[in-house]
Amino acid sequence: MAEFLNNETLSDITVTNPASGAQYKAHKVILASGSKYFLELFVSEDASKINLVNSNLIIQQLQFEVPKPIEVSGDHPDDIVSKILKYFYHNQDFTVIENEITETNAPFIFSQAFVLKAENLKKSLEQRIIEKILNPSNCTQYFFESIKFKSQAIQKACEDLIVMNFADIAQKDKGTEFLKELPFDQFRNLCAADNLYIQEEKIVVDLIEGYLKHRENLPLLDEENPLKDWSNLTQAEKDKRLEEEKKQREEEKKAKDEEEKKENDEFAKLDELGKIQHKWRKKVVEIESKAKERLAVKRLNKAQKTELFKTIRYSFLRHEELLLMTMNPVYELAKNFIVEGLSVRLDSYETTLKKELQINIEPRVYFEPETNKTINTSIDTKGQPMGGGVGLGNMFKQALAQKQQSPVKMNQNHSKPYANYYERKIDEEREVQKDVLKRGVIGPAIKNMFAESQKRQNQPNQLNQSLNVFKKPTDQLSQSMMMLPQSGPKPPQKNLNNSAILNDYLSERPTEFIYEHDFDENGVLYFLGSFGKKKMWQNPHLIGQVQAFTSSLGAGTVDNFVGRIATNCRTQNEPFSYFGVDLGQGRSLLPTCYTIRNRNSTTHVLMNWHLEGSNDKTNWEILDRRIYLGLNDGDAQLEEEQKHLKQKGVASTWGVDTDIYRELGFEGYRFFRIIQVGKNSSGSDNLALSGFEVYGKVVRGRFP
Structure with missing residues (x-):
């Protein structure tokens, strides 16, 4: 069917792009097959365009303007209609346009699909946005668009991203201001989320107060308006108000009638096609009005306020914070909940509650337990x-x-x-870790998985073969690559205290970081991001505990490298690309193992790399080397390992052979980097990573 697009052959309709004015020769049956809007239009209106002339059936060709999409944020691209027509004329095969869907045009295409009632296109766009476009940086914008266009799938994905990245979002420009504009249901869901990434419950209290104050100047609801309370009026006063309301209704009806007459007069002047266009344009206006109404800022009634106040975990507020709330008029309806919160905090030794509480006394997932806490809520x-x-x-x-x-x-x-x-x-x-867990390859299980490959990659002939996959380096890396250590994949070390070399040299050092499982809470970066596990973890780069760096940046932000969420973070397409981290002045670590995470994609996967350490960010020592591209030669085990590495967002942990410190010394390192020393799985030089953690023994410095 593709050859019939914009082809006069059998064309029975011309459609116009409202943004650019471009016209396309089209076919009603194809448009109707992809769009319920066009189907309803043609079924209800075509009869008026068919005439019998000299016993011959003649179909007059329509010229019809595609309805404008509902407004979304950003500059409107001009080529939206052409992409949708291309999709229709390829039998609704989304693959023909999926690579043309970008973060910039996706909201506009989705808006157009919503207006056209193109359900199959909407579903494909939802999947594309969720899997390839949505990230912590744009999730707030897409959250509003998903509400406007009633996309439950995108809305849920955005809500999850906001909840999990709330601390990072709050630190960005305008921070949590967007929350004030959210409809009640969505705002309540965020406040009620068990896994809302916050450090203290006072944050939710402040968010709710700001949300309510943002609505203070809106017109009063009937239940709040003293003019609507007739209980204390005399009969004469009631009669007067009834008369005023009757007069107001008559004036409103008169104005409405005049508006309808004016519209009907204008409608009568239109030709037959113009009347059809006007009628269906009015339908689109109604759709747009309902969509915007879903995002309208509205005043909350008492029931909604009460429901919102119930989302606060009062028993996790400090005593003085609860007392301040009792004096704040915003929380007038929450006084009973505040009292219950005080009761739970004060009644710390009761083993059962005297009555059923209205408040939620369960902690949020990311609340860290207080070391000396005497109040028990579990x-x-x-x-x-x-x-x-x-x-x-x-x-x-x-x-x-x-x-x-x-x-x-x-x-x-x-x-x-x-x-x-x-x-x-x-x-x-x-x-x-659920994707990894399903395959049974986290923690000690990785040891078995990589045991055989360790033996194979340690063989000299395979080592030589692995070196042949690289292009000859043209910079200072040449020397280091000629001195690659003869080490293959090593299993992650759950407890590396058995290293006699390290223990003899560092026996007096009190601090070490021991691996248990991928992205556990035992690593250096987690320790620094949580201020020694005393506070809720935050990205250590964003709070100044470490400094992430990179050779270049093609997507994402540099802090993604030391984050804990799989995102689309990568360098530009440059040989020997790297991501690294500076632990900070005065800090030095001897690494024993490290964890890396693939980005949230199965393409451009890191397959060949070094872990390198430095104390001046200029001279680098190779601490670990991994070669996984070009080595399988039909080897089933290596193919399995390669398949594991290529999984979307997968984490993997790698041991460092501590024997190398006999030669390199035991001074430790301040800077660490992962450098790609060959092509990635897609044959380019982009380095794609969205997570790094390191374990080992502290040589010097304060952590944190």
């Missing part, structure tokens, strides 16, 4: 309060032990009930 299955003052690592061990013994199990939908808070946090960690 009750175990025997009705006993969970003890406080236990180290975080021990608490996880306790939770795992309780999980095996407890009759309370998590249901299939990953929702309540949980035995305790730490059980839920463990499940949250597992949810982040």
